[in-house]
Amino acid sequence: MNYQQHFRQLTRLVWFQVLLTTTILLLGRVVMFTDFVDFSQLAGRNTDLWRMVVTGLRYDFRVTAIAFAPLYLFGLIFACHPMTWRALKAAAPLYSALITFLIAAVTISNYFYYQTYHNHFDIFMFGFFEDDTKAVVANMWQDYPIFKCTILSALAALLSGMLAKKILVSERIMSPWKTLPVTVYGLISIVIFVIAARGSIGTFPLRQANAQVSDLVVLNKLTPNGFMAIDWALKARKQDAKFEDVTLEKGLSLIEDTIAENELYIQTEVNPYLEDTKPNVVLVVMESLGSNMLAFDDPKTNDMLGSLRQHFESDYLFEHFLPADNGTAPSLAQIMFNSPIPSISQSSAQSLTLDGTAFKPYKDAGYKIVFVSPGNMAWRNYSDYLPIQGVDQVVDQNTLLNTYPESAKYMTDWGLPDDVAFKYTQKLLADEQGPLFIIILSVTNHPPYVTPDYYDAYPTHVSDDYRERAGQGQIAPEGIQSTFQYSADSLGRFISDIKNENQKDQSRPTIIAATGDHQMRRIAAKMPQEVYLDKGVPFYLYIPERLHQHIGITYEPQRIGAHKDIMPTLFSVSLSNATYLNVGGRNLMAEQDNPNKAFGVNTKVWINKDGVVSLEEPMRFYPWNKNSLYLEPQSAAAVPDDVKQKISAYHELMKWQLNYRVMQAKE
Numbered sequence: 001m002n003y004q005q006h007f008r009q010l011t012r013l014v015w016f017q018v019l020l021t022t023t024i025l026l027l028g029r030v031v032m033f034t035d036f037v038d039f040s041q042l043a044g045r046n047t048d049l050w051r052m053v054v055t056g057l058r059y060d061f062r063v064t065a066i067a068f069a070p071l072y073l074f075g076l077i078f079a080c081h082p083m084t085w086r087a088l089k090a091a092a093p094l095y096s097a098l099i100t101f102l103i104a105a106v107t108i109s110n111y112f113y114y115q116t117y118h119n120h121f122d123i124f125m126f127g128f129f130e131d132d133t134k135a136v137v138a139n140m141w142q143d144y145p146i147f148k149c150t151i152l153s154a155l156a157a158l159l160s161g162m163l164a165k166k167i168l169v170s171e172r173i174m175s176p177w178k179t180l181p182v183t184v185y186g187l188i189s190i191v192i193f194v195i196a197a198r199g200s201i202g203t204f205p206l207r208q209a210n211a212q213v214s215d216l217v218v219l220n221k222l223t224p225n226g227f228m229a230i231d232w233a234l235k236a237r238k239q240d241a242k243f244e245d246v247t248l249e250k251g252l253s254l255i256e257d258t259i260a261e262n263e264l265y266i267q268t269e270v271n272p273y274l275e276d277t278k279p280n281v282v283l284v285v286m287e288s289l290g291s292n293m294l295a296f297d298d299p300k301t302n303d304m305l306g307s308l309r310q311h312f313e314s315d316y317l318f319e320h321f322l323p324a325d326n327g328t329a330p331s332l333a334q335i336m337f338n339s340p341i342p343s344i345s346q347s348s349a350q351s352l353t354l355d356g357t358a359f360k361p362y363k364d365a366g367y368k369i370v371f372v373s374p375g376n377m378a379w380r381n382y383s384d385y386l387p388i389q390g391v392d393q394v395v396d397q398n399t400l401l402n403t404y405p406e407s408a409k410y411m412t413d414w415g416l417p418d419d420v421a422f423k424y425t426q427k428l429l430a431d432e433q434g435p436l437f438i439i440i441l442s443v444t445n446h447p448p449y450v451t452p453d454y455y456d457a458y459p460t461h462v463s464d465d466y467r468e469r470a471g472q473g474q475i476a477p478e479g480i481q482s483t484f485q486y487s488a489d490s491l492g493r494f495i496s497d498i499k500n501e502n503q504k505d506q507s508r509p510t511i512i513a514a515t516g517d518h519q520m521r522r523i524a525a526k527m528p529q530e531v532y533l534d535k536g537v538p539f540y541l542y543i544p545e546r547l548h549q550h551i552g553i554t555y556e557p558q559r560i561g562a563h564k565d566i567m568p569t570l571f572s573v574s575l576s577n578a579t580y581l582n583v584g585g586r587n588l589m590a591e592q593d594n595p596n597k598a599f600g601v602n603t604k605v606w607i608n609k610d611g612v613v614s615l616e617e618p619m620r621f622y623p624w625n626k627n628s629l630y631l632e633p634q635s636a637a638a639v640p641d642d643v644k645q646k647i648s649a650y651h652e653l654m655k656w657q658l659n660y661r662v663m664q665a666k667e
Contacts, residue, residue, distance in 0.1 A: 004176060006079035011189050013167045014072045017096050018064045020160060021103045025060040025225045028107035032114060032222050041216055048214035055213055056223045058206050062199035063227040067099045069197060089168045097161030104153035110226030112144050115471055116521050120221055121229035123236045124327050143447050143475050208232050212617045217527060243349060246659045254656055257649040259584055259596045266582040268572050273550040275576035278435035280510040284491060285332060287445040289516030291536035292523050293484055296466050303458035306489025307496060316541040316555050318588060322600035322607060323518045323537045324563040329380055331517045335563050338581055340654045345385035352665035356581035358567045359390040362437040365575055368392050372425050373441040374400055375415035400424055410452045417452045418442040418487050422494035429510060442487055449475055449483040457482050469524040480522060495542060502544045509544040511574055513566060529630045531622060532612045535605045543573055554591045560607050561588050562600035583657050584650060606647050613639050
């Protein structure tokens with residue numbers, strides 16, 4: 001009699017909590033749907049919407065059933081004895097409150113993650129632990145209503161705990177059931193519970209592939225809840241940092257499939273002038289210098305470039321260009337180390353000196369290599385890892401503070417103002433006698449989006465379109481625009497100063513390249529017309545006039561490119577007979593472009609001369625708009641098979657080459 005009553009109370013409690021927390025997950029999806037979906041794109045998609053709702057609920061029930069499975073399981077055991085049942089009655093409200101708090105908090109967090117990154121939780125979330133965690137937390141506190149969200153989650157938890165207690169402490173005696181009805185009731189409850197926890201009655205439980213419910217990507221993104229997305233990210237993370245032995249034959253086959261060549265390493269042309277002159281080379285990786293933000297640029301009313309504009313107009317600029325990834329660390333890892341694993345500097349391979357890096361050809365040519373950033377390079381373990389890869393000097397905020405102590409008052413959570421790093425780099429170039437290869441990583445274009453008080457800003461204007469896209473964050477869009485402008489202007493002033501130095505005949509000429517590490521994240525994209533624009537970055541190149549007559553240069557601004565092409569381009573215009581890794585990058589300034597390497601690649605987008613491929617399922621192809629970087633939604637088509645094969649082969653090649661280089665470094 002007591003066991004039956006306890007069992008029925010337990011079942012009521014567990015199913016009530018499952019329904020309550022499922023409702024929270026469902027409400028989160030409804031809010032995201034309302035805020036992030038362009039309703040004009042929903043015409044004729046009723047079936048897709050129904051699939052999103054049903055599949056989303058299946059994901060929700062799977063999470064909540066698994067969350068309350070321990071309570072159900074232990075409850076079935078503890079219901080046997082009055083003493084253990086009393087213990088369960090005391091613990092169950094606390095357990096229910098904790099689970100509800102976590103579900104509410106993760107649901108809210110997933111909302112803001114999507115608002116920032118245009119995706120549910122993914123592998124990039126681990127940057128919270130691998131980046132400067134203190135700075136990330138400070139930014140979150142400034143940009144998101146963390147206190148309010150915590151209170152809201154706590155209220156949901158309190159409600160859950162109180163209702164759980166009410167269900168369990170009820171002394172109402174239930175009318176006893178006969179053995180058969182209570183057995184059937186119990187079996188039905190448990191079977192449905194197991195089905196809910198699997199999300200499926202088929203052979204396989206509900207999986208990641210089931211989230212593809214539409215050809216409208218945003219519906220696929222909103223289908224899973226935050227917990228399922230975290231689970232997938234954890235699994236991807238486990239696969240992300242594994243190194244395994246591979247064969248050279250396999251790699252050469254992949255090179256053949258990808259770029260129709262058969263060499264892992266190739267050389268730049270022999271050039272006696274470059275061998276004798278050894279020009280300085282500066283590569284600037286600008287924080288969030290995204291094409292999506294530059295789309296709002298207007299030189300008269302909303303100047304996003306400042307003094308950088310004159311250089312964009314007079315030198316070499318490529319606008320059909322992609323970053324390697326959509327975060328600073330993964331893009332830098334690709335540029336500097338040719339690593340598709342962003343955590344290479346913190347991995348089991350962190351003590352190995354790799355061949356095929358951006359630094360090796362310059363090191364072999366006798367260059368001094370310097371990495372400069374106004375941030376703290378304990379970030380990603382770079383202060384230790386970069387010297388292992390051949391960097392002679394790592395200059396970060398600590399060096400800059402010692403050199404320019406007056407800059408301390410402008411310190412933010414991410415570091416010092418960008419212009420301080422540019423000033424130090426200019427000093428390096430003036431003082432050093434030998435050739436320099438310098439990589440600069442800017443940081444100012446981060447939250448809290450503040451500029452130093454000595455900066456004289458150009459005019460900006462927050463349009464209605466921009467304000468709507470910027471969302472409802474705690475940081476004013478005016479500050480975001482002015483900080484973007486300040487960072488670009490700092491680069492422009494630096495280039496102007498270097499150009500003035502290059503006019504002096506006795507000085508060593510300096511080549512400057514600049515690109516964005518990724519798009520500007522705090523701008524909502526209109527899909528699919530902004531599939532490219534939402535991910536693109538510019539690539540700028542300045543080659544001093546006195547070098548032109550000694551190196552073959554052909555500038556075709558419509559050439560397609562990506563981060564993979566930066567170092568091969570710089571090697572080709574600065575080094576003689578230099579050996580470098582041949583994994584798809586090419587010289588963008590070559591007299592004849594290489595059609596087999598004329599593609600751009602990002603983890604979300606692929607581009608070639610014909611158009612843009614969205615790599616998010618379902619993959620679609622969009623031809624270029626000749627007059628704009630915006631695409632025509634009605635022109636969407638299936639991705640050609642040869643392009644699919646090339647995309648697949650390239651990603652396999654990148655995995656293979658890193659494994660091969662790690663394996664070689666261990667020998």
